[in-house]
Amino acid sequence: MFKKRVAIQDFAAESRLFNQRAVFAILFVVLMFSVIVFNQYQLQIVSYQDYQTRSEGNRIKVVPLAPNRGLIYDRSGILLAENRPVFSLELIPEQINDMAGTLAELATLIEFTAEQQDAFLKQVRAQRRFNSITLKEQLDDQEVAILAANQHRFPGVTVEARLSRHYPFGDLFTHALGYIGKINTRELQQLELDGEAANYAASRDIGKIGLERFYQRELHGTMGYQEVEVNNRGRLIRVLRSVPAVSGQNIQLGIDVGLQLTAQQILKQHRGAIVAIDPRDGAVLAFYSNPSYDPNLFVHGISSANYNELLNSRDRPLINRVTQGVYPPASTIKPHLALLGLESRTITTSTKIWDPGYYTLPNSDHRFRDHIRWGHGWVDIYTAITKSCDTFFYDMGIKLGIDRISEYMHKMGFGEKTGIDILEESSANMPSRGWKRARHNQPWYPGDTVPLSIGQSYWTTTPLQLAVATTPLLNRGKLVTPHMVTAFNNGEITAANILPPRQVLEVENEQNYAVVMDTMHQTVSTLGGTAHRAFIGAQYSSAGKTGTAQLAAIAQDAKYNADAIDERLRDNAMYLGYAPYDKPTILVVVALENAGGGGSNAAPLARQLMDYYFTAGVNRDE
Amino acid sequence: MNDDFTGNARHSRLAQFHIDTPLLLGLLALIGFGLMVLYSASGQSIVMMERQIVRLGIALAVMIAFAQIKPQTLKRWSFPLFLVGVALLVAVMLVGSVGKGAQRWLDLGFMMFQPSEIMKLAVPMAVAWFIASHSLPPRILHLLGGVLMCAVPTLLIAQQPDLGTSILIATAGVFVLFLSGMSWRLIAFVAGLISAFLPILWLFLMREYQRQRVLTFLNPESDPLGSGYHIIQSKIAIGSGGFDGKGWLHGTQSQLEFLPERHTDFIFAVLSEEFGMLGVLILLAIYLFIIVRCMIISSRAQDNYSKLVAGSFTLTFFVYVFVNIGMVSGLLPVVGVPLPLVSFGGTSMVTLMAAFGVIMSVGTHKRMLAAP
The missing domain is CATH 1.20.58 (Methane Monooxygenase Hydroxylase; Chain G, domain 1)
Incomplete structure (x- = not known):
């Protein structure tokens, strides 16, 4: 092979060979370029629409805009729930390479607790990477300034300003207004079930209890959105289109701040509740449960220490005593039973019975005591109510029987939810034969009817229920549905929220209403009436009924001695009153836990509330 | 100088400096188009443009310098x-x-x-x-x-x-x-x-990263935010350009920086997005013109060494073009090859122009050798 190396070079052949290869190479180049052109055709012509869409998807982000939550006003336009700007420290995980390092550096500038950091990291794991997640809420001015100055050091860390709920009156309206808090998983699922989730894309908070929860939909408003052009880091380049959010509706309450403050002041010493309604339409005028707490604690997520304190408090501040406080109504329901007695002709206005201080059932020697040991002597319906004679009602109750009592009282609203515009409500209990069978698997004994006739034993009500169940007495058989909200958006009333009074009683003798109302008036107006002393010197006429609910069983021969028994087992004081007595515009129920007698403890508070009501001119109709 | 193209003073004057006019025009067309695309791809950065122009000037000088060296010397x-x-x-x-x-x-x-x-x-x-x-x-x-x-x-x-x-x-x-x-x-x-x-x-x-590139190439959608991101964004840029493009400086993928390395390796995607298929065809036409012109010079060369060197440089130039476009448009895995004379870049551009200088030398020195 090596010998041929010296062969003479054939330049023509070599040139031909090279040219062949060159032509082949050019053909190859053209072929490869054709491949590129074909590929470009596939990408730019055939799949153009697809890539065009993806390009737009890259560039255009839809940013939801949260609506401003509706405001809440009292009856005279005083703001009870407002929105204030607050600043929060937020991080976008997508834009942060070294989360641990960033947090450590932030910690040198801003104080945040380990609890806050844990909650934050939990959210980081749970949420999508490009969502911004709050590390610390409610930054003060100094913290905002520090963060602004160091902004450049922390890509992906921002200070967000947003409106936050604030309740300027603190604990005054907690049980009425409730509060809002962050939307939790369960609430989100519910929103999804209701098809509302899309409207909440920009919302963080939701009403948790009270009016904030009941009127969540109205208060929330409608989300808006912006179509924005963003760059690869998600930074906003420009706004392409904007649809503003529609603020939630403002709502106005029938509650009067002054009356509410009065209720708070007079309840200061007690656990209990005060509720005042307009008996004509059910508008709530005052609604206070004591002890209360500051709802602002919940808006930004309450600390577990604070929450445990509230939860475990022996005074149970979280309970809404107006609607969830289940108390024996005691003698306050005597007027209601009296109406039934008169209507059923079990008694008449001239019926009199002898009260020796106790009542016994036939063939029994068990003595049901009257609250006056020596008895009232001869008692008619007037005396039985003004002086709160128990024996008269024991006797009438036995004659009426459980079935009639149960049916009639249910009609008046006892044992039923009132339908007020908050969801935290108990129906309490108006017992019946069926109820006892189901609950205790026992038949109903006449001995059960006796204490029931003075609003004890199985019979319980909430303060609000007692007030509402009294409205048929005042409205000639019409029961109102209580409501705190009286108007939306400054007077534009939505009828669906306010139901007209319903006729629940068909009374044979209209005169019976007057009799019952008269007995209640005399309780206040006549010397010796149980509420007389409390209302001496009042500038208005009123009517009412006291109640003293016994919580501790007292042995047959023992004497009730308030000092001798546990404070928590002392009698509850109740008062049910309204004014003016002939044309009532305010109906008040006061319930005090372990306070003692209703006439001496609860009635004076109702007097103070009514005094304010009439002197401050809360009732603008009169 | 018995130049075939006598009568055109400018041509002969260029030939005196061993410049092949058609090739020079092709290269200038490419550089012009490239600068236009780069202006957009750099986010209208004057600083980058200046640097690129200086570099191109150096590269052109290097080309002219290499063109003066006789093939025998080389x-x-x-x-x-x-x-x-x-x-x-x-x-x-x-x-x-x-x-x-x-x-x-x-x-x-x-x-x-x-x-x-x-x-x-x-x-x-x-x-x-x-x-x-x-x-x-x-x-x-x-x-x-x-x-x-x-x-x-x-x-x-x-x-x-x-x-x-x-x-x-x-x-x-x-x-x-x-x-x-x-x-x-x-x-x-x-x-x-x-x-x-x-x-x-x-x-x-x-190495591991090189294997990853190949795997990503085979299935870029498998990791859309990781290593597949480049190629996905690049294809979106190209595809959304359509037939006539979104217009110069109006490519959203490139202007909003969704496209990574838009001014260097992925500049072809910017061109595709803003000038569409039409722009791509023009670019390919310029490249093809340069390649064909270089092959003609190669085949006309007097000696085998000149033919082989010039031909090899030409085909290598083609490979650059093809590999870059192929990688940007998803035909090939991502390898760091710039688009010749269009991408913002340093040394490789000088080398490339030196190669064109050699080709010009081959094209302009042969007759002098053959004549005597």
Whole structure:
């Protein structure tokens, strides 16, 4: 092979060979370029629409805009729930390479607790990477300034300003207004079930209890959105289109701040509740449960220490005593039973019975005591109510029987939810034969009817229920549905929220209403009436009924001695009153836990509330 | 000067400086178009434009300088240059600077220098010198010698690691062998050998990131936010350009920086997005014109060395174009190859223009050799 190396070079052949290869190479180049052109055709012509869409998807982000939550006003336009700007420290995980390092550096500038950091990291794991997640809420001015100055050091860390709920009156309206808090998983699922989730894309908070929860939909408003052009880091380049959010509706309450403050002041010493309604339409005028707490604690997520304190408090501040406080109504329901007695002709206005201080059932020697040991002597319906004679009602109750009592009282609203515009409500209990069978698997004994006739034993009500169940007495058989909200958006009333009074009683003798109302008036107006002393010197006429609910069983021969028994087992004081007595515009129920007698403890508070009501001119109709 | 194109003073004057006018016009068209795209791709950065223009000026000067060197001179210096290049590669391996995880640079005190750039020229020149010193087509032993001359620098560069450059350099050498007329049978045999070599390449020579690139290439959607992001965004940019593009400076993918490395390796995507398929066809036409013109110069060259060097440079230039466009449009895996004379970039542009200088030298010096 090596010998041929010296062969003479054939330049023509070599040139031909090279040219062949060159032509082949050019053909190859053209072929490869054709491949590129074909590929470009596939990408730019055939799949153009697809890539065009993806390009737009890259560039255009839809940013939801949260609506401003509706405001809440009292009856005279005083703001009870407002929105204030607050600043929060937020991080976008997508834009942060070294989360641990960033947090450590932030910690040198801003104080945040380990609890806050844990909650934050939990959210980081749970949420999508490009969502911004709050590390610390409610930054003060100094913290905002520090963060602004160091902004450049922390890509992906921002200070967000947003409106936050604030309740300027603190604990005054907690049980009425409730509060809002962050939307939790369960609430989100519910929103999804209701098809509302899309409207909440920009919302963080939701009403948790009270009016904030009941009127969540109205208060929330409608989300808006912006179509924005963003760059690869998600930074906003420009706004392409904007649809503003529609603020939630403002709502106005029938509650009067002054009356509410009065209720708070007079309840200061007690656990209990005060509720005042307009008996004509059910508008709530005052609604206070004591002890209360500051709802602002919940808006930004309450600390577990604070929450445990509230939860475990022996005074149970979280309970809404107006609607969830289940108390024996005691003698306050005597007027209601009296109406039934008169209507059923079990008694008449001239019926009199002898009260020796106790009542016994036939063939029994068990003595049901009257609250006056020596008895009232001869008692008619007037005396039985003004002086709160128990024996008269024991006797009438036995004659009426459980079935009639149960049916009639249910009609008046006892044992039923009132339908007020908050969801935290108990129906309490108006017992019946069926109820006892189901609950205790026992038949109903006449001995059960006796204490029931003075609003004890199985019979319980909430303060609000007692007030509402009294409205048929005042409205000639019409029961109102209580409501705190009286108007939306400054007077534009939505009828669906306010139901007209319903006729629940068909009374044979209209005169019976007057009799019952008269007995209640005399309780206040006549010397010796149980509420007389409390209302001496009042500038208005009123009517009412006291109640003293016994919580501790007292042995047959023992004497009730308030000092001798546990404070928590002392009698509850109740008062049910309204004014003016002939044309009532305010109906008040006061319930005090372990306070003692209703006439001496609860009635004076109702007097103070009514005094304010009439002197401050809360009732603008009169 | 018995120039064929007498009558046109400008042509003859350019020819005096050993400039091939059609090729120069082609290159200027490419540079002009490239600068226009770069202005957009750089986010309208005047600073970048100035740097690129200065670099292009240097590169053009280098081209003109190389065009003045006679092919014979180049031939004489081919092998020594090759040896120097190999020595420098060894030096890089021993004392080179590390950048972006690869040891490619040699610090000369006043500038950083990439010896692999020299080899882009030196390897095909040396192989051409070796092959052309014997009659064509080359014998098997000469071919083996040529392969060895390719293999040494290729492996040295591959271990830096710079797989893209090493493959391009090997390709340049292989093009010389192909153009020299090695038999098709042998070509088929070597192709078979290379396919057999691929698993070894995959298992032993490729680094993890290089394997990842290939895997991503095979299925970019598997990791849309990670390594697949480049290619997905690039294809979106290209596809959304459509037939006539979104308009100069109006490509949303590039202007809003969804497209990574938009002014360097992925500049073709910017062009595709803003000028559409029409722009791509114009670009390819310019490239094809340059390639065909260079091949014509090669085939007209007087001696085998000139033919082989010029032909190899031309085909290597094509490979650059194809690999870059192929990678940006998803036909090939992502390897760091710039789009010739369009991408913002340093040394490689100078090397490229030096190669065009050599081609011009080949095209303009032959008659003077043939005449006497």
